[in-house]
Amino acid sequence: MIIAIDGPAGSGKSTIARMLARRLGFNYLDTGAMYRALTWKALQDGADLTDANALCQLMDQTAIEFRGKNDGMQIWVDGVNVTEKIRAPSVTNNVHYISNASSVRHRMVKLQQMFASGGNVIAEGRDMGTVVFPHADKKFFLDAEIEERARRRHDEMRLPDGEISYADVMKDIEIRDKRDTTRDNSPLRKSDDAIYLNTTKMSIEEVVARIFEELEPVVKKLDVYKE
Incomplete structure (x- = not known):
């Protein structure tokens, strides 16, 4: 089974993908x-x-x-x-x-x-559901308001020897968003059959629970589902 997770920087896809992989044993x-x-x-x-x-x-x-x-x-x-x-x-x-x-x-x-x-694989990136695994068993597109994505990334990037400004992180994400969505090769976009989740006001646990609602009927057939 292949589960594809796409989304822009700061949408939570890496954290969510790791948690899903651990829980499923993928x-x-x-x-x-x-x-x-x-x-x-x-x-x-x-x-x-x-x-x-x-x-x-x-x-x-x-x-x-x-x-x-x-x-x-x-x-x-x-x-x-x-x-x-x-x-x-x-x-x-x-x-x-x-x-x-x-x-x-x-x-x-x-x-x-x-x-x-x-x-069995949980694959995350920016073109998983559109290019790399167009026939993935399940596809998800995680998103969030840019202010929230910048806040998350800012929290991740804080270093003990100096503060990275929120404004700089926001600017970096804006640049990356533009590059990702406008590039000629495999631009970031939601595939037509992907489930869209706006994670702006959701905790990590809530996002994982929502995804499992969609995955449970399928993964239980693989005898890998862990309560």
Whole structure:
């Protein structure tokens, strides 16, 4: 079974996907981490981020792996654990070069589909239900008002050695939203058969409960459902 969860930054999809994977015993596929991993590798190698051919060559020579399971999933690049490294601002600010390159996305999609061929998967990203898994068993599109998404991301990004301003986080999300929804390749959008959830006024537990209302009749057939 494949469950696809899409949505913009700060909509809660990563947290929700991890919780669902843990509760169901499914594998968790964080596709955004894959793009970040290649971005990290490109920055380490000093690659030209505007050269799609060079990026494709780099990806062909790079081993991107997920190790672990559910919320303990970690991502490795060429034998190096980069789970924390890929969240650095330098990666965040440059990942759009990778995600906008159609030839790179094509390779990433194949890799993501290969990952999902091994068993039950909760896949989250921005084109899961529209491009990567158009025939997913269930699709969800999580959203929230931009002010709430910025608040959530601001809370996540607070560092002990300095405050990241809410205004900066809001501006970053606005830029990312525009890039995600207007890019030529696999833009962020809700698939026609996805269930839309606005999580602005919902707690994480409420979102998970709502999704389980939709999933319960299906997952019980797999004998993996956990009360």
